[in-house]
Amino acid sequence: MVVTFIHTADWQLGKPFAKINNPENRSILQAERIEALQRLGALAREKNAKFIVVAGDLFDSRQPTRATVSRACTMIGGMGVPVYAIPGNHDPAGPSGPYAQDYFRSEHERLAPNLTILTEAVPFVRDDAVLLPCPLLHQHVNADPTEWLRGDLDTQAWGNKPRIVLAHGSIQGFGAEQADDEDGGIGGVPNQLNLDRLPNGVFDYIALGDWHGFREAGANGFAWYSGTHESDRFPRSDSYQSGLSLVVTAERTKRPIVQEIKTGASVWRKLSVTFHADSDVELLKERFASLFPAGSIKNLLELELAGSLSLEAGRQLEEILSLLEARLLRCKIKNHTTVTPTAEETARLADPANNPLIGAVAEALRVQATLPGETGETAQRALRELFNMVHANI
């Protein structure tokens, strides 16, 4: 028996994106997480998927707002296929979790009858597959949520139906990367899955959630993290991919076929530039232009700058950064650039045609700017300001 389904996880609907200061930009990203569900539903129909599994963290918090609950149920209801979700660390099962809320229960019933929340570690048997959920009952779970799958299972009754495990947590070897949130908060939680201890040959696909990028867990081709359906963080390595959903074809005892398809719209990029010469500021413009697809406005950039620039080039850099600020939903800047006046610039500030006070201040700042720590940094900033001021008057 063969079945094709969609594996997704970590929708984290209602995620606040608190690091984004501009509320307009924040709401664009929040809306995108919901709208991406439409693309997910379309993918399921296009691929003739029999169902969708959400491997945890459908909601971002234990108490999603009513608006988030209503939107989620509306979008799921429109997907046109059954959707099965397990509670994760952000949205655990149990009385304090979102699935116990009266409001969720009534909206679920009214708007998303195709949604099943698998809150218990018991097999869910369909005509075409067996789902083996490993829900999180609490945010922090010390026991391995997949432990029950090592015990006695009535596998005889399942015949040749593909067996699909749903679990949420981290596997060994993730190291410091495992923290699941840029915003801190709930990241770095134990919820360790010991997939190595699962019996061999008993399960045909392991649908994992918690890691927000797409990656295989282990190397035998059976266990995968889908990553989040819509990107929500800057990449931490060159191989990091997110905003994908997986089309999985599973068959009893066969290696599953896994195809990753883009469902996300926001583009999160990282760029590091070290300035060796003033002309490198122009290069930054070029590299920036090639980072994002044409016509896309849902762009975010983590920009790390280092090196040294003259005052004039520093001024140009500031102009570019303020442009990026406006063009991007978020520009997270780590600017370690040192701005030091060239001999010509110092002479210009000390030009007798200027107010003599400017020359005196510039000279004092130039000396202070070479000092380490905050004094030096403040003097550098003051020097730039002074230069910009004089520049504006020329």
Ligand SMILES: [Mn+2]
């Ligand atoms: Mn999680």
